[in-house]
Amino acid sequence: MKPAPFEYAAPESVEEALSLLEQHGDTGKVLSGGQSLGPLLNMRLASPEVLIDINRLNELSYLRRRDDHLEIGALARQRTIERSPVIKQKWPLLYEAAPYIGHATLRNRGTICGSIAHADPAAELPAIATALDAELCIRGHEGERTARPDEFFVSFMTTNLEPEELLVEVRFPPPQPWTGHAWMEIARRHGDFALVGVAAVLTLREDGACSAARLVYTGVASVPFDAQEAADQLLGEQPTEELFATAAEKAAGSSEPGSDAHASAAYRRHLVRVLTRRALRKALERAKGEGDGA
Amino acid sequence: MERSRIVQVTVNGVEYEREVEVRKTLADFLREDLGLRGTHLGCEHGVCGACTILFDDASVRSCIMYAVQADGADILTVEGMAPPGGPLHPIQEAFRDHHGLQCGFCTPGFLMPALELLVEKRNPSEDEIREAISGNLCRCTGYQGIVEAIRAADETWERL
Numbered sequence: 001m002k003p004a005p006f007e008y009a010a011p012e013s014v015e016e017a018l019s020l021l022e023q024h025g026d027t028g029k030v031l032s033g034g035q036s037l038g039p040l041l042n043m044r045l046a047s048p049e050v051l052i053d054i055n056r057l058n059e060l061s062y063l064r065r066r067d068d069h070l071e072i073g074a075l076a077r078q079r080t081i082e083r084s085p086v087i088k089q090k091w092p093l094l095y096e097a098a099p100y101i102g103h104a105t106l107r108n109r110g111t112i113c114g115s116i117a118h119a120d121p122a123a124e125l126p127a128i129a130t131a132l133d134a135e136l137c138i139r140g141h142e143g144e145r146t147a148r149p150d151e152f153f154v155s156f157m158t159t160n161l162e163p164e165e166l167l168v169e170v171r172f173p174p175p176q177p178w179t180g181h182a183w184m185e186i187a188r189r190h191g192d193f194a195l196v197g198v199a200a201v202l203t204l205r206e207d208g209a210c211s212a213a214r215l216v217y218t219g220v221a222s223v224p225f226d227a228q229e230a231a232d233q234l235l236g237e238q239p240t241e242e243l244f245a246t247a248a249e250k251a252a253g254s255s256e257p258g259s260d261a262h263a264s265a266a267y268r269r270h271l272v273r274v275l276t277r278r279a280l281r282k283a284l285e286r287a288k289g290e291g292d293g294a
Numbered sequence: 295m296e297r298s299r300i301v302q303v304t305v306n307g308v309e310y311e312r313e314v315e316v317r318k319t320l321a322d323f324l325r326e327d328l329g330l331r332g333t334h335l336g337c338e339h340g341v342c343g344a345c346t347i348l349f350d351d352a353s354v355r356s357c358i359m360y361a362v363q364a365d366g367a368d369i370l371t372v373e374g375m376a377p378p379g380g381p382l383h384p385i386q387e388a389f390r391d392h393h394g395l396q397c398g399f400c401t402p403g404f405l406m407p408a409l410e411l412l413v414e415k416r417n418p419s420e421d422e423i424r425e426a427i428s429g430n431l432c433r434c435t436g437y438q439g440i441v442e443a444i445r446a447a448d449e450t451w452e453r454l
Contacts, residue, residue, distance in 0.1 A: 001338040003317050004317070005315075005317050006316065006317055007296065007297060007316065008296070008316035008360070010362070010363075034358055034359060035340065035355075035358065038339070038340055038357075038358025039339040039340045039341075042319075042338055042339045042340075042357070042358065043339055051316075053363060055363060079352070099425070102429070103343075103429030104353070104407065104425060104426055104429065105346055105353040105354060105407055105429040105430075106340070108352040109349075109355075109359070190428055191428050191429065
């Protein structure tokens with residue numbers, strides 16, 4: 001399998017990349033880690049006229065803390081997550097999910113922003129960006145803008161990025177005290193896209209009641225599924241198994257998974273139910289211990 | 295913008311300069327342009343791991359990268375693991391001794407993440423070994439022999 005012919009440009013600066021994007025519009029395609037685009041090109045499911053390879057933009061390979069935020073540049077590889085003590089301590093959800101992203105060899109090359117811009121609803125990083133209220137920093141020839149994940153993810157592999165825009169950074173807000181996280185997923189084989197994955201985030205008040213909760217899923221919708229209604233069941237309440245079961249029912253009921261060769265919609269719903277309970281249990285345990293996030 | 299480019303790359307310690315078509319995969323470049331056919335192609339879309347090489351010391355799949363992207367890079371393929379005609383690399387020895395291969399098609403791909411892991415870690419756990427090679431498919435051995443080979447190589451390979 002060989003890709004169809006294309007022209008190739010390897011810009012040396014963000015400005016040069018943006019001017020190439022402006023010049024080529026939707027006939028051009030940004031090549032970042034290439035772990036999703038490469039197969040698409042080889043199978044000729046994609047055949048852009050011009051590949052704009054951003055792998056020379058070393059200015060975007062950063063992963064840094066600024067004003068308590070975690071800033072990740074477009075070229076930071078997924079592998080850097082699992083090697084970062086800061087992420088392990090402060091953004092444990094990201095750290096916990098990292099080993100589930102493909103395989104180590106893919107993470108060596110694949111980028112964090114690339115996965116987000118690719119917007120596969122089965123992928124971990126778009127769901128985690130949603131659960132942690134990350135900010136997506138986008139640059140185009142007209143300047144910079146930011147987008148929330150719920151604005152950014154439009155549909156299956158579709159974002160609100162314009163053809164001449166580049167996702168230059170994802171920015172994660174500082175962790176909240178008394179907060180526990182959990183990432184869980186079920187895949188047929190380790191490294192495959194999960195049938196269903198869930199990010200649970202739970203924040204407790206001093207009296208032990210829940211003051212904030214998020215439940216975001218992969219694999220059950222055309223975008224990361226933010227089950228706000230289900231998570232809201234927990235607000236102001238003392239977290240109990242019963243309450244978790246109610247939230248799990250709500251999440252399963254409001255999700256709209258499809259059926260395919262890998263799993264039926266009913267089975268995916270079942271997984272939503274089971275994973276929600278497990279993930280909330282784990283998040284609660286961690287919030288109580290203030291083990292992470294604090 | 296052009297459809298071919300000059301690429302300068304170091305492979306197994308040897309510097310090469312070649313003109314390549316920009317759509318040529320790195321795997322095809324290694325095999326066809328440099329004659330290094332130890333890097334195998336199985337699925338050609340980033341699933342089987344047979345084409346895995348070390349690219350600036352990190353394991354990558356050469357079938358979903360392009361040769362133009364290797365400009366300035368330092369690459370290691372299976373041919374670079376042991377000197378021609380000389381003794382095998384300890385990891386290769388261990389694969390032979392512990393039934394880490396049958397037909398051998400997938401082996402060059404397995405050797406690369408194994409090497410990457412053992413350079414980075416001493417005494418890796420079985421989970422870490424399995425995680426390291428989880429992106430590679432073998433249809434003969436059932437993996438147990440490969441895992442054992444890597445564990446054995448960790449002990450036999452005298453590294454700094």
